[in-house]
Amino acid sequence: DIQMTQSPSTLSASVGDRVTITCRASQSINIWLAWYQQKPGKAPKLLIYEASTLESGVPSRFSASGSGTEFSLTISSLQPDDFATYYCQKYSPYSPYTFGQGTKLEI
Amino acid sequence: QVQLQESGPGLVKPSQTLSLTCTVSGGSISERYYWSWIRQPAGKGLEWIGRIYTTGSPDYNPALKSRVTISLDMSKSHFSLKVSPVTAADTAVYYCARDGGFGIDHWGQGTLVTVSS
Numbered sequence: 205d206i207q208m209t210q211s212p213s214t215l216s217a218s219v220g221d222r223v224t225i226t227c228r229a230s231q232s233i234n235i236w237l238a239w240y241q242q243k244p245g246k247a248p249k250l251l252i253y254e255a256s257t258l259e260s261g262v263p264s265r266f267s268a269s270g271s272g273t274e275f276s277l278t279i280s281s282l283q284p285d286d287f288a289t290y291y292c293q294k295y296s297p298y299s300p301y302t303f304g305q306g307t308k309l310e311i
Numbered sequence: 312q313v314q315l316q317e318s319g320p321g322l323v324k325p326s327q328t329l330s331l332t333c334t335v336s337g338g339s340i341s342e343r344y345y346w347s348w349i350r351q352p353a354g355k356g357l358e359w360i361g362r363i364y365t366t367g368s369p370d371y372n373p374a375l376k377s378r379v380t381i382s383l384d385m386s387k388s389h390f391s392l393k394v395s396p397v398t399a400a401d402t403a404v405y406y407c408a409r410d411g412g413f414g415i416d417h418w419g420q421g422t423l424v425t426v427s428s
Contacts, residue, residue, distance in 0.1 A: 240415075253413040259414070293357075295410070295412075295413070301359040301362075303358065
């Protein structure tokens with residue numbers, strides 16, 4: 205099975221900072237990667253799909269890139285609402301889905 | 312706007328069967344989507360359980376496949392999850408969700424299931 209590894213596990217930052225979260229796949233997954241944001245007590249929210257496509261309604265300060273085995277999510281200027289946990293997810297239609305272990309973005 | 316709502320017992324005894332239903336409203340369950348289950352133990356990450364396509368057979372997480380069944384009832388606009396037998400390790404918040412094939416774009420609010428005697 206393909207494993208997804210996020211780094212860092214925890215990221216401390218301040219409002220206005222630019223931050224990047226990395227996700228690595230143990231095998232190539234082309235661009236079958238999504239990014240989610242989850243706040244405490246809430247369901248995850250889809251931010252990015254196809255590795256770099258912004259979901260409708262997601263602020264443009266979120267961007268993502270990558271293909272194959274290396275992916276990243278960048279928030280260009282952190283807002284107070286962005287402090288949350290972020291997950292990457294492999295969603296290849298031909299194999300089981302897998303989530304990364306999560307990155308907690310804290311103040 | 313499609314909405315999903317999980318329902319089912321919040322407490323299940325070890326070795327018994329966990330059964331949850333997800334009711335879909337604001338959209339048709341017969342549309343070409345994958346209908347999925349994901350769970351999250353307290354303080355931990357997300358675990359994909361499996362999914363079922365409108366016209367196809369289900370796909371399961373290999374780690375859970377021997378204990379999980381996902382089914383679809385279009386006449387009732389709902390899909391279901393069964394996990395059997397359960398242990399304390401199955402205690403988690405269970406989410407149902409819609410997957411358009413490009414990520415999971417609609418989620419239920421989640422329901423906590425505790426496995427305890």
